[in-house]
Amino acid sequence: xxxxxxxxxxxxxPRNVGSxxxxxxxxxxxxxxxxxxxxxxxxQIKVNDQGVIEDAKFKTYGCGSxxxxxxxxxxxxxxxxVEEALAIKNTEIAEALALPPVKIxxxxxxxxxxxxxxxxxxxxxxTAEAGYDVCK
Ligand code: FES
Ligand code: FES
Numbered sequence: 001x002x003x004x005x006x007x008x009x010x011x012x013x014p015r016n017v018g019s020x021x022x023x024x025x026x027x028x029x030x031x032x033x034x035x036x037x038x039x040x041x042x043x044q045i046k047v048n049d050q051g052v053i054e055d056a057k058f059k060t061y062g063c064g065s066x067x068x069x070x071x072x073x074x075x076x077x078x079x080x081x082v083e084e085a086l087a088i089k090n091t092e093i094a095e096a097l098a099l100p101p102v103k104i105x106x107x108x109x110x111x112x113x114x115x116x117x118x119x120x121x122x123x124x125x126x127t128a129e130a131g132y133d134v135c136k
Contacts, residue, residue, distance in 0.1 A: 028121025
């Protein structure tokens with residue numbers, strides 16, 4: 001299958017690969033898997049006190065489209081509020097990368113990973129406010 005140029009660029013030069021300490025203040029971690037192919041994506045956001053995502057990192061064990069999707073969304077979420085990040089749709093990712101139909105689920109993985117990271121961030125901030133620690 002021929003990959004589009006933007007996919008190849010994000011695949012060959014992925015942005016924001018790496019990870020944060022998941023226990024660090026403001027960090028939200030999302031790990032999602034695609035049952036169809038077994039690919040796994042970990043996406044992390046670092047949120048400041050104003051609720052703005054200052055930084056994002058990812059590690060993806062998966063296909064080129066999944067790597068490109070996660071690389072792209074880590075760029076997109078930077079500077080956005082968590083609410084704005086939640087509004088990112090896999091269809092926008094798929095369109096930006098011109099993913100073919102069989103690769104749409106790779107972009108779904110990226111949307112799900114952001115949502116999971118925001119949920120984790122919110123759950124962590126709630127427990128921090130309440131004054132008890134997150135259950136391990
Ligand atoms: Fe399954 Fe891309 S994430 S083939
Ligand atoms: Fe969660 Fe005790 S409250 S383990």
